[in-house]
Each structure stands twice: as C-alpha cells, then as structure tokens.
Amino acid sequence: MTGSDTTAINKFVKPEEEGLDLPKRFHWTLDLLIQLFKTKPLGAIGAILVVFMVFVAVFAPLIAPFEPQQIFGVNDSLKPPNGTYLFGTDPLARDFFSRVVFGARVSMQVGLIVVGLSVCVYTTIGTLSAYIGGLFDTIVQRIVDAIMSIPWLVFVLMVMAILGPGKRNVIIALVVVGWAGPSRVVRGTVLAVKESEYVLAARATGLKQWMIVVFHILPNITAPIIVMVTLGLGNVILAEAALSFLGFGVQPPDPSWGRMLSRDGMDMMVQAPWLAIFPGIAISLAVFGFNMFGDALRDLLDPKLTGGGR
Numbered sequence: 001m002t003g004s005d006t007t008a009i010n011k012f013v014k015p016e017e018e019g020l021d022l023p024k025r026f027h028w029t030l031d032l033l034i035q036l037f038k039t040k041p042l043g044a045i046g047a048i049l050v051v052f053m054v055f056v057a058v059f060a061p062l063i064a065p066f067e068p069q070q071i072f073g074v075n076d077s078l079k080p081p082n083g084t085y086l087f088g089t090d091p092l093a094r095d096f097f098s099r100v101v102f103g104a105r106v107s108m109q110v111g112l113i114v115v116g117l118s119v120c121v122y123t124t125i126g127t128l129s130a131y132i133g134g135l136f137d138t139i140v141q142r143i144v145d146a147i148m149s150i151p152w153l154v155f156v157l158m159v160m161a162i163l164g165p166g167k168r169n170v171i172i173a174l175v176v177v178g179w180a181g182p183s184r185v186v187r188g189t190v191l192a193v194k195e196s197e198y199v200l201a202a203r204a205t206g207l208k209q210w211m212i213v214v215f216h217i218l219p220n221i222t223a224p225i226i227v228m229v230t231l232g233l234g235n236v237i238l239a240e241a242a243l244s245f246l247g248f249g250v251q252p253p254d255p256s257w258g259r260m261l262s263r264d265g266m267d268m269m270v271q272a273p274w275l276a277i278f279p280g281i282a283i284s285l286a287v288f289g290f291n292m293f294g295d296a297l298r299d300l301l302d303p304k305l306t307g308g309g310r
Contacts, residue, residue: 035300043296049289050230056101057108064098068255078272088274090264099255100278106256107286110167111236114174115229122179123218123225126186131194131213141187147180156239160248167250170243174236182228189221196220223301227294234290241283257283 037044056063065086077093079085087097129140147155155177163169193199194217202212243249244258252259257279265276 032300036296040296040299042292043299046289046292046294046296049285050293053104053108053286053289057105060101060105064095064101066095066098068094068099068102069253070094070098078268080272081274087278088272090260090272090275091268096274096278099260100257100282103255103257103260103279103282104286106167106250106254107237107240110171110174110240110250111233113171114178114236115232117171117175118178118182118232119225119229121175122183123186123221125179126183127190127213127217127221129183130187130190131209131217137187141184144180144184147177148184152177152239153242156243157246157248160243165248165251167254170240170249173243174239178232178236182232185224185228186221189224190217193217193220227298227301230290230294230297234287234294237286237290238283 036047072089072093072095074093076085076089077091079089079093081088085095085097087095087100090096090099125140129137156173159173159176160169163172199212199216202216240249241256241258241261244256245262247262249258250256252263260279261276261283264272265279268275
C-alpha cells in the first residue's frame with residue numbers, strides 16, 4: 001500500500017465526519033437495545049426468543065435430561081408428558097423433550113451455516129454486479145431472473161433430487177437457491193452508494209477500486225445485510241423443517257423438528273398429540289422470533305421503512 005493510498009483511506013474511511021449525507025448506521029450498542037425495547041415491543045419479544053433459541057442450541061447437552069437417542073423400556077413407549085418425561089416419549093421410548101431440545105441445535109446449525117455462506121455469495125455477487133456493471137451486470141441479472149422465476153420449493157426439491165437427502169445436501173441446496181433474491185437487494189443498495197459524494201471523492205484521489213469497495217461501499221450497505229441475515233435465519237429454519245418433513249432433510253437418528261412432525265406427529269395425532277404439538281410450537285417460536293426481530297431491525301436501521309410501531 002502506498003503513502004497516497006493510506007492518506008486517502010484516513011481521509012475517507014469515515015465520511016460521515018465530513019458532514020456528507022450517508023445512510024445512517026447503527027451498531028450493537030445500548031442505545032439500539034433501548035430503542036428496540038421502547039419502540040418495537042414485538043421486535044423485543046422476537047429478540048428474547050432469538051436469544052432463548054441460541055441458548056437452548058448451545059447448551060442442549062446441559063438442558064436435555066437424557067441423550068436424544070437413548071431408548072428406554074418398552075413400557076415407556078408413547079408415555080404422555082409427566083414428571084419424568086416433560087414432553088412425553090415417542091414410539092421408540094425416547095425422551096421427546098431431549099429430542100426437541102437437540103432439534104434446536106440442528107436447526108440453528110443449519111440456519112447459521114446456510115445464512116453465513118449465503119451472505120458471502122450474495123454480497124460478493126451483488127456488489128460486483130453493481131460496481132462493474134455493463135455486460136457482467138446484465139449476465140448476472142439474467143441468471144438471477146431465471147432462478148427467481150422458479151418457485152423456491154420446486155427448485156430446492158430439484159437440487160435435493162440430484163444430491164440426495166442429508167443435512168449437508170440441505171445446506172448446499174438452500175445456499176444455491178437462497179442467494180438470488182438478496183443479491184438483488186445488495187445490488188440496488190450498491191448502485192445508490194457508489195454514486196455518493198464520498199465514493200466520487202475517493203475515486204478522484206486515485207484510490208484503488210478494491211479499496212473503494214472495501215472501505216467505502218461495504219461499510220455503508222451493512223444495514224440491509226443485517227436485516228436479511230436475521231430474516232433469513234427464520235426462513236432457513238422453516239425451509240429445513242419443510243424439507244425434513246418431506247423426507248429430504250436431516251435423516252434419522254439426528255433429531256429434526258420437521259422430521260418429528262412427519263414421522264410420528266401426523267401418524268399419531270390422535271393417540272399421541274404431543275408428538276406434533278411440541279415440534280410445531282418450537283418451529284413457530286423460532287420463525288416468529290427471527291421474523292419479528294428482523295422486522296424491528298429493519299425499521300431501526302432504516303427509518304424510511306416503518307413497520308407500524310411493531
């Protein structure tokens with residue numbers, strides 16, 4: 001890095017100090033939490049649920065009283081919820097509470113991996129498409145149009161039919177399908193940011209193109225990315241549950257909320273309703289929490305978008 005490049009970075013890396021009109025950026029500070037709990041009650045509830053789900057996933061071995069695969073005696077099969085088995089037992093006489101708890105770990109693991117990989121893909125593609133423009137942008141956008149024209153479930157099932165069932169293949173399929181829409185959001189944001197005064201000033205100083213992208217464009221598109229990450233986690237958890245419900249997702253003996261609903265929950269809805277109720281509640285709470293938290297963050301990070309005081 002040359003001396004002129006360093007001087008340029010120091011001059012423009014914090015353009016908001018120069019009084020230019022930039023997208024307002026929030027950070028994970030006490031002020032943001034106060035605003036969340038004061039102005040977005042549903043968002044605050046969502047944040048609490050998100051923290052709770054993460055806590056359960058991380059400390060599943062300490063929370064669950066038994067191993068999720070532990071099989072008890074024949075007489076313990078299909079026991080209703082009681083003092084020993086909080087959520088009852090399944091047809092194989094396994095503690096259902098332990099399986100639901102470990103199912104949170106599976107869902108969070110899949111969600112975090114898929115969202116993490118997707119962020120890298122759609123941020124890179126969306127940024128390059130907008131910044132390079134021209135023929136490259138046209139080709140990328142036509143590919144995005146082709147992917148988005150296919151219903152996501154049909155597309156995912158097509159990929160799963162090629163790769164086969166399993167947790168790893170679910171992750172691959174959801175990343176392949178999930179990058180297109182968010183990349184268009186990133187592209188639109190970059191198109192607006194790259195015409196800002198501070199970016200034009202950075203170009204005028206002769207700053208290298210990659211440095212403009214890293215130090216000026218990416219820091220100013222973090223708000224929509226944070227929102228898409230939060231909302232994406234809920235969508236991925238729901239998608240993984242749907243695929244497991246259809247038999248394409250996480251395979252036995254690993255616990256999966258969607259698999260619990262399909263294997264025993266539907267077959268024994270009348271005889272053992274807890275087999276469907278508890279996984280269904282877990283999926284609903286996870287999706288509700290991430291969606292409400294994501295909506296609240298969207299409103300706080302971009303005041304132009306309001307969610308009706310949620």
